[in-house]
Amino acid sequence: MTHLNVEMSAADAAASITSAGHAQLGIAALAGIAVIVLLITRFKLHAFLALTIGSLVLGAVAGAPLDKVITSYTSGIGDTVASTGVLIALGAVLGKLLADSGGADQIVDTILAKSSRRAMPWAMVLIAGLVGLPLFFEVGIVLLIPVVLLVAKRGNFSLVRVGIPALAGLSAMHGFVPPHPGPLAAISAIHANLGVTLALGVLVAVPTAIIAGPLFSRVAARWVDVRAPEHMVPERPSEQLERRPGFVATIVTVLLPVVLMLAKALVDIGVDDPHNAAQRIADVVGAPMVALLVAVVVGIFTLGRAAGFGRDRIATTVEKSLMPIAGVLLIVGAGGGFKQTLVDAGVGQMILDVTKGWHISAILLGWLIAVCIRLATGSATVATISAAGLVAPLAADMSSAHTALLVLAVGAGSLFFSHVNDAGFWLVKEYFGMNVGQTVKTWSLMETIISVVSLLFLLLLSLVF
Template sequence: MTRLSVEMLAADAPPPITSAGHAQLGIAVLVGIAVIVLLITKFKLHAFLALTIGSLALGAVAGAPLDKAITSFTSGLGSTVAGVGVLIALGAILGKLLADSGGADQIVDTILAKAGGRAMPWAMVLIASVVGLPLFFEVGIVLLIPVVLMVAKRGNYSLMRIGIPALAGLSVMHGLIPPHPGPLVAIDAVKANLGVTLALGIVVAVPTVIIAGPLFSKVAARWVDVPAPDRMLPQRASEQLERRPGFGPTLATVLLPVVLMLAKALVDIVVDDPADHTQRVFDVIGSPLIALLAAVIVGFFTLGRPAGFTRDRLQQTVEKGLMPIAGILLIVGAGGGFKQTLIDSGVGQMILDISKDWSIPALLLAWLIAVAIRLATGSATVATVSAAGLVAPLAADMSTTHTALLVLAIGAGSLFFSHVNDAGFWLVKEYFGLKVGQTVKTWSLMETIISVVAGGLVLLLSLIV
């Protein structure tokens, strides 16, 4: 986008809902974020409520009329849910179908059967990355923990040697790769190209997960040498089924939306003619909605049917897949409302005006903002949606590739140093039977490595593409 087009867009944009100066807007941002942090960490309020109250606090301190602040919040919430809500729902359905049919177990068992010894950590990171594509982070942990414990016990491995690669694979997918909620919201906020973001995300994710997973696990296993805890393993889905889908069809189903979205991005680059019939076809089949919907429908036949699912069972799987995402949708929506309140109050333009005089690169600024919010709130999703709202104006004059890198910089920053205010911290601690200090040395440090390595790779790519 040219500078002239940016100025034209700015001229057409509605005026801010407040006439506050930069100093007052800066204070308003700090107050709004402080309210969110305090409500989440001190009062243990749900992130949806905290974001709602924080948005209204921001508008009030910025001097915006309450009715206009409410309108900004609700319009942002609505547009965000409209943009990514269906995608999150489809991803949840595909993940639940993968888990209930035994397809995830089939991927796990097939890869583990071909790996052993020194290859086992690499097998675990591969399993987590593939299974983690359609699954939310918490679901992926619950699904893979029994496998991690089983492999560590049977193979007499250090728990960290096996567990860290699995956690790294899940975490990198969660922070960098759509269709996970955080990346989707950031893509929507800065108007990035999803296919390009996905392609560059994979380029960043591969070396990041290798360094933070198999390589770091060697160090983590020496620092925290603990065996798999003696506890009753949760029953795996396939143990309740007479049969389960094959490895090939399962893997193809999981990778189908990724292939379709990447194909669209490739055709857009090669053809670059909106009137071309081929490009128009790929614009449809490679859109996130159609790609994920196709994977779900294909999954009914490649996952559900081989597992012996009846129509009623498929319906139950869909319903169970949708129920847990209500909270996620509300948090994502409220984050979009907070973002819109920031923009309508003039905070986005303020960031744009001030950053012109800074020597700090926009991508590094986005990473630092996401890091600060992540450390304060403990939520990668809250950090992503808040940082995306703050830096969205910086994307106006960026190229397609740099806008995609802006999304990845935000995602990388949102993973920085998970600690005691993050639910994931306690999930890992309890499942692995670790002490708080041991969790910091392993899980928290692993998250920091992911954030720093991914952020560095993003900055490096920005010099190349």
């Protein structure tokens, strides 16, 4: 296991925009985070504006020249959007094609038709995991919760028994598996290998989702027994389509980018020759942008055309998929700007210096930092990006596997105990017709289980690699 007793020379440290001492840098970091928390939670300011103001406060308290703070912030935005923006856009297009074509409903209907009553919670976590791969968390909730309500209503299930597994599958994918914004931004900040992170992310996400989903829901349903609210059960819009994509074609399309990226990771592990033709092909085809682009192009035919969409309808679907992600891109970019300000101010190096000699796992430290930011801001994405910037110096001498585990630890911490300052908390509460206490006993506790259980898996994996 990698510990924080790594010696670093001054030449290896990140370029600093201030020569402030450790105490001043610590106060600056806390002040910047406190401002972000206050603006988001108390004044309900958009996270993009809060992160921008917080970055300026951080630099000012650290005693850095304002022009250099602005340069660090803007360069961080540029680097983050450049590395993740296209991937987020392509993921949004694929998710919209999946939803509008009825492909998501095809997956749902096929699996549910083959599932017994006892197996229904397991079917729901499987559905959420598959559908959640290319979808943003909020989009996945909006898409799947109506399905959960329908299943609970028609099958006379406890809403918690079938709903928690679906939410667990979505949340695990959101926290650990690219192309979701948080993992992508953390991979960029920590300079981790995407293929290795993807492989380990799936390895951790699957058992974690099972424990926090089907297994936990059995207990949670005894604590909170609610039925699907009548006014929330919707009509299935996909039933209005003349035809839908086939189940196999839909599954292949959804899993295609994941398969391509995993194939690249396996080739990189098995072949260590940059001149090898197989490795060069894998490097191109398995690159995240190319893998997602291939999936989108394939999806136009296997999803859009299969549903009877003409050129105009496909163009409209693509256009509508890009509009809602503007806010996501701004938040991710601003988070990258805040991260870069932290790094250039020397906060990351300060943490490394202060914790030098501590016999604590870097994975555990990354998780704890993300937990604190998550509890304060309520945003998993903000927590992931901010924590990744703080712990990035720890990855300097790590292997690719341990760097990936550090990324996943940050993602795990970002999911800890969703509560009243998280929009997802209220979304689940309203859809499920629960009060605040019931939502805490189900949704909040489920998120905490995902965070803690995944941390344990990551610590175990760090002993193996």
